[in-house]
Amino acid sequence: MEVREPIPDDLKRKVRQQCGFGCVICGSPIYDYDHIEEYATVQKHTFENLVLLCPTCHRKKTNGLITKDTVRTARENPSSQFRTSSDNLPIQPYSLNIGGNVINTINGLVFNICEFGWMVIRFSNYPLIYAEILDENGERAVEIRENNYTLCARTWDIEYVGKILTFRNGPRKIFASLMFDIENRSISVSGNIKLSNDVRIKIQDNGIYADDQLLAHGNQFLDCGAAIIITDQPVMGPYLFSGRLIGNIMFQNAGIAGLNSIECKDNHFFRCQIGFVWTKEFLSNLNNS
């Protein structure tokens, strides 16, 4: 087992800036630090030899489908769309679209789903992604800290194609995906998650569903912390509403907007800490009724 010194933080920062905060080949916002000439050969970390690559491009380089020269050229002119002319620009809010619900946020808790993990996207001049995703045995499968990924399970993969970041467990099983629209400062989230109680959570353009039951669609959140939380713990609140809620109601200033809501459509929420919380028990009963 080779012993290697960690890459110093200030060197990592310089590499991120050089590479435009993304994979130099395809622009993926999720990356790892790669040595163009292998570390085993050079035995040191130098600025010129370090580059950001996503899992897909890293694998292509390892397999010889992308040459070291191609990587070096891309490093000089990276394709990342997150590059900004200055680090001192004012932070502009992004919107997150989760199942047709639009949440305007700077610090977005995207989801926290029991058994499956959590994801947070913070926004500075570009999206900063943090996540921890578990496999079916509850072991950590993917870890992301400030866009720097670690794949802990062989069956898991992260791909970036056509500005869509996809998390997969197994060859065809898509767990979640994020679509980046940097120009319009918007990120769309979709997902397909099966809980251990056999309830299937679907996050798609036309809503958030538990099996075929619509939970929420078309709601607008302004100045809110974004979230879908599914928990196996009891929830005390405070919350604004629970159950069925259709149409054009304006709510403000709450901890949780909706607890165990169904068919929650086209409402407006202002300054709520959390969008939607569902308990696993509630979803399980929905399935059986």
Ligand SMILES: [Zn+2]
């Ligand atoms: Zn890439």
